[in-house]
Amino acid sequence: MRSRSCRGIFAPAGTTRRMKLRYLFLCFGAILLFFLIHRLGLDTILTQFAQLGWWVIPIFGLSALWYLCYTVAWQRILQQKRPLALHSLYRIKIVGEVINAMTPANFLGGDPVRVYLLRRFFPGLQGAASVIIDRTLQSLATLGIILIGLLVAYWRIPQLPQNIRYGLPLIVLILSAFVVWIFLHQRHGLCQFGFDMLKGLRIRRHFSPDTLSRAAELDQLIASFYRHDPQGFAWALLYHLCGRVLGIVEVYWIGRLLVPEFGLVEAVILAALAPIINLLFTFVPGAIGIMEGAYSTALFLLALPPPLGLTIQIFKRVRAGLWIVIGSLFVTTRDRQELFRPTMKETGVT
Numbered sequence: 001m002r003s004r005s006c007r008g009i010f011a012p013a014g015t016t017r018r019m020k021l022r023y024l025f026l027c028f029g030a031i032l033l034f035f036l037i038h039r040l041g042l043d044t045i046l047t048q049f050a051q052l053g054w055w056v057i058p059i060f061g062l063s064a065l066w067y068l069c070y071t072v073a074w075q076r077i078l079q080q081k082r083p084l085a086l087h088s089l090y091r092i093k094i095v096g097e098v099i100n101a102m103t104p105a106n107f108l109g110g111d112p113v114r115v116y117l118l119r120r121f122f123p124g125l126q127g128a129a130s131v132i133i134d135r136t137l138q139s140l141a142t143l144g145i146i147l148i149g150l151l152v153a154y155w156r157i158p159q160l161p162q163n164i165r166y167g168l169p170l171i172v173l174i175l176s177a178f179v180v181w182i183f184l185h186q187r188h189g190l191c192q193f194g195f196d197m198l199k200g201l202r203i204r205r206h207f208s209p210d211t212l213s214r215a216a217e218l219d220q221l222i223a224s225f226y227r228h229d230p231q232g233f234a235w236a237l238l239y240h241l242c243g244r245v246l247g248i249v250e251v252y253w254i255g256r257l258l259v260p261e262f263g264l265v266e267a268v269i270l271a272a273l274a275p276i277i278n279l280l281f282t283f284v285p286g287a288i289g290i291m292e293g294a295y296s297t298a299l300f301l302l303a304l305p306p307p308l309g310l311t312i313q314i315f316k317r318v319r320a321g322l323w324i325v326i327g328s329l330f331v332t333t334r335d336r337q338e339l340f341r342p343t344m345k346e347t348g349v350t
Helices: 004-010 016-040 042-078 086-102 107-118 124-156 162-186 190-200 209-228 230-258 264-280 290-301 306-332
Strands: none
Touching: 042 086, 042 124, 042 230, 042 306, 086 107, 086 306, 107 124, 124 162, 124 209, 124 230, 124 264, 162 190, 162 209, 162 264, 190 209, 209 230, 230 264, 230 306, 264 290, 290 306
């Protein structure tokens, strides 16, 4: 039986008008992608893909490893509650990431699904607290890679255009301030702060006692992790950083196979560029066309063949598509009820 809240989780966010606008931007991105492929040469891109050969299999395996890193980080956050089998959590993580890729809301679509699937193992608020913490640590790890990539870019590309040279640090500064603000307020009650802000702005003056009670409990669960499990925080953040590093390795591996001059510095710059583009062009589904153009431009500034950037990003889209298929199988297979059902061993019941 599908509940109304469950339909809300899987339904696309926004009004019909917003959805039409997103489809319009999607068409714009697709046209831009077609133009880039035509401009840089389809034959060149196909030749580069052919050069990868069977290496695509181990390169694809890297994504399985970084999802494993993210899952271990999430498991470490949940460790203070009760033991949970890694394979079950891994599947839930993959399904959440699939929903992120398939819905306009990104992690606002996938993270509620993770909470929903985790309900078989933990009460709703405990699952929600773990997902919020996990997403925060992933954002901190991503921010770290962005900062490193920005420093490397300024060192490696002295001829950056003026709008990028001055605009990019401002964007990163605003992003850093927001992520750090979220992180610090989680330690002292983010939900309560949000309610107070809504009341202060007169957006909403009254909340039901049940809503306030659940928000206070959620704040307490989140703050408890930061205060009482600093070791868990450090390990979870480290695993998220390892996952981001594996993303850099993927870019480096592809680039190195195709162009011997491609180095680790270039891989770091491209890996740091991706989350910035996704943030700035969130209104374009998947930043299609935009990401390919950004990668090609970055490699042009690095004195490397622009088609390489297009090939790398297209490979990443193919890889994301394969994970969507795998994650969809986890959701739609006949045995999905058993897939997420806790065993006696997983829940610690004797």
